Amino acid sequence: MINHALQSHILTVSDEATWQRVVRRAGIEDAVFHSMTQYPDAVTYKLVGAASEELGVSAAAFLRGFGRHWVLVTAPGHYGALMTFAGTSFAEFLSNLDRMHDRVATMFHNLQQPSFEVEELGPAHLKLHYRSHRAGLAPFVEGLIDGLGERFGVRVEVTHGREGADSDEHDVFSIRYGAP
Template identity: 30%
Template sequence: MGQEPARAKGGHNRIHGLINLAIQNFVMDSYGPQMWQAVAHAARLPDAEIEAMLRYDLTLTEAVLGAACTALNQTPDALLEDLGTYLVSHPNTEVLRRLLRFGGVNFLEFLHSLDELPGRAQLAVEDLDMPQLELVDLGHGEFRLNVRSPIAGFAPVMMGVLRAMADDYGALVLIAPVGRHGDGADIAITLLDSSFAAGRGFALAAGGAGGGG
């Protein structure tokens, strides 16, 4: 899904419905149901509704992303980064934001919890396709996140997620793509100030009286 279209390697040719559903909801919530109808039609989806708990052919995901890029006049990288931002910052994806906030009490802890993120996600949905994530601490607030997956396109999504999570924690962060190699991609993260702004609240209790949300 990056510059090159999403491509399966090593027989990995099915993808979890939750990922397709994320794309559907992103297009619907950001650009309206008509836009989704147009994308679904252009991608020749058999059903207008993606089913979250079924697995789909990866070609369907590629077709949807391709159609969305054409309809929205965006590059795949830009679209996927917007998708990552949407997953954290849109009110309809509050559940996901909360789950990510369980990673740490501040952005630094969150960064260090990223190695565990695939494991956490698979605790909830065991067959969810997740990239391998590895954080390298280069010192002086410089980090490098290696994103590795047989399914391309996770790296730009992670860029969007990181930017939105930095906002969520109130951290001031620079995030830039570094390069790709094989089935991996590196993201450079520079943490300038971990408490730059107030950030959004988070209480452990869901919808609790603790003022989080």
């Protein structure tokens, strides 16, 4: 699903020839991805690296744009009902992310789902804690937050940091949001 979405994102910001070059550069043999098949994470990381080189942007910038595409195009297109039930406002949606992925876990096997926790800091100001089994995806989450702001018509300002000590160390996003 993620590799399929990545292909869709590249076709949106560029073209088929670029996608073919990305696949070749990533050294992937069979570039037809099926949404319900599971692929090793390494395939996705290789595609991200190759895409950032082909498009001439940093991996972080690529992941951020891809996160936005995921929320605005992929998820509503393939999982519209899950998106609708996850909330009717920006803040409500963020606080339901774990419940949403719990539902997703009933559809996919071996899900290594992330964990999100919302801490209210004040009116229109919150902290989102993100814990994951995977490394390097904070820029993807920033793009997801950008996309959710657009989905709900609010302007968002995101600041990324790390918190916690040793094994509890995790990413945190301070998010101010409000009228567009």
